[in-house]
Amino acid sequence: MKALVYEGPWQMPLREVPEPEPGPEDVIVAVKAVGVCGSDIHGFTGASGRRIPPMIMGHEFSGEIRAVGAAVTDHRPGERVVVQPIITCGQCINCLAGLPNICTNRRGLGMMTTNGAYAELVCVPQQLLYELPAEVSWEHGALVEPLSVAMHAVNQTPIQLMDTVLILGAGTIGLMTLLSCRLKGAGKIIVADLSPHRLEVARKLGADVTVNPAAEDLGEVVRRYAGPAGAPVVMEAVGVTATARQSLELVRPGGHVTWIGNAMPTIEIPMQQVVTREVTIRGVYAFNVEFGRAIETIRSGRVDVSPIIEQVTPLEEGPQIAHDLAKGTLDAIKVVLRP
Numbered sequence: 239m240k241a242l243v244y245e246g247p248w249q250m251p252l253r254e255v256p257e258p259e260p261g262p263e264d265v266i267v268a269v270k271a272v273g274v275c276g277s278d279i280h281g282f283t284g285a286s287g288r289r290i291p292p293m294i295m296g297h298e299f300s301g302e303i304r305a306v307g308a309a310v311t312d313h314r315p316g317e318r319v320v321v322q323p324i325i326t327c328g329q330c331i332n333c334l335a336g337l338p339n340i341c342t343n344r345r346g347l348g349m350m351t352t353n354g355a356y357a358e359l360v361c362v363p364q365q366l367l368y369e370l371p372a373e374v375s376w377e378h379g380a381l382v383e384p385l386s387v388a389m390h391a392v393n394q395t396p397i398q399l400m401d402t403v404l405i406l407g408a409g410t411i412g413l414m415t416l417l418s419c420r421l422k423g424a425g426k427i428i429v430a431d432l433s434p435h436r437l438e439v440a441r442k443l444g445a446d447v448t449v450n451p452a453a454e455d456l457g458e459v460v461r462r463y464a465g466p467a468g469a470p471v472v473m474e475a476v477g478v479t480a481t482a483r484q485s486l487e488l489v490r491p492g493g494h495v496t497w498i499g500n501a502m503p504t505i506e507i508p509m510q511q512v513v514t515r516e517v518t519i520r521g522v523y524a525f526n527v528e529f530g531r532a533i534e535t536i537r538s539g540r541v542d543v544s545p546i547i548e549q550v551t552p553l554e555e556g557p558q559i560a561h562d563l564a565k566g567t568l569d570a571i572k573v574v575l576r577p
């Protein structure tokens with residue numbers, strides 16, 4: 239089968255590789271749509287260290303069951319599915335506490351050393367399968383995973399009805415955080431990003447105020463709309479030093495900062511700004527119940543994720559897409575590959 243094999247920083251050629259063989263509890267999914275995630279690009283360049291070559295990336299995907307393992311009785315070939323990509327142990331303290339997203343033994347399909355869906359076929363443990371309703375397209379199915387991440391971030395954050403929320407970053411996760419904050423009853427939503435194009439999509443998706451910090455004083459805009467003390471809630475969806483610092487500077491004393499971005503392993507922040515202002519910083523990772531709910535959120539039309547998908551292209555284009563996204567010469571929010 240054809241697959242994009244990550245072979246080292248900036249190297250992800252299309253290769254012919256052996257088809258995966260299902261274990262007794264596995265299914266083989268023929269990938270119909272797979273999203274290119276920012277974390278894949280940070281892995282592609284080697285910046286995050288979270289993709290260990292040689293491996294196949296791709297964790298945001300939908301597809302059709304091609305074959306099932308000997309012990310699989312609840313699924314059969316032909317079913318439309320969307321795959322929750324995190325494999326958990328079910329036995330560690332976090333799994334037992336109902337927090338499988340932070341399972342100490344977790345592996346992610348398409349992360350670290352585990353193969354994912356930048357391929358024609360992918361082997362998936364059967365417990366990761368969710369039905370993709372007939373009325374949800376393959377491409378929208380590929381957006382269930384990032385929407386789940388944003389819904390989890392918003393679920394973990396205490397947002398009161400009509401709170402002003404500042405979102406730093408208008409990539410896929412930032413924009414889905416915007417949609418999720420709206421669902422949760424946020425008041426004014428301010429979105430900041432350096433890309434005018436992304437800010438335009440943010441406005442299309444319902445942002446009240448958009449700011450380009452390169453052109454405008456972000457602090458002044460936040461104080462104008464949220465009050466002189468800053469925003470009660472700040473969602474950081476970039477994961478670098480500059481935006482982590484902005485999140486602390488622009489939250490009001492006693493406010494809540496949620497860090498979703500996961501690009502730089504280490505950053506330096508002004509600790510006293512947190513301590514003396516009693517700011518709560520919360521890290522959020524992946525999702526739990528949100529995965530199934532994200533499918534229903536899209537199916538029911540409560541959010542429209544269409545404006546986030548900016549390019550749908552064959553798998554073969556993947557190497558060029560990854561290169562252009564990493565270089566910044568392509569400013570597409572979500573690219574979906576169709577194997």
Ligand SMILES: [Zn+2]
Nearest residue numbers: 275276277298
């Ligand atoms: Zn992702």
Ligand SMILES: [Zn+2]
Nearest residue numbers: 327330333341
């Ligand atoms: Zn576990």
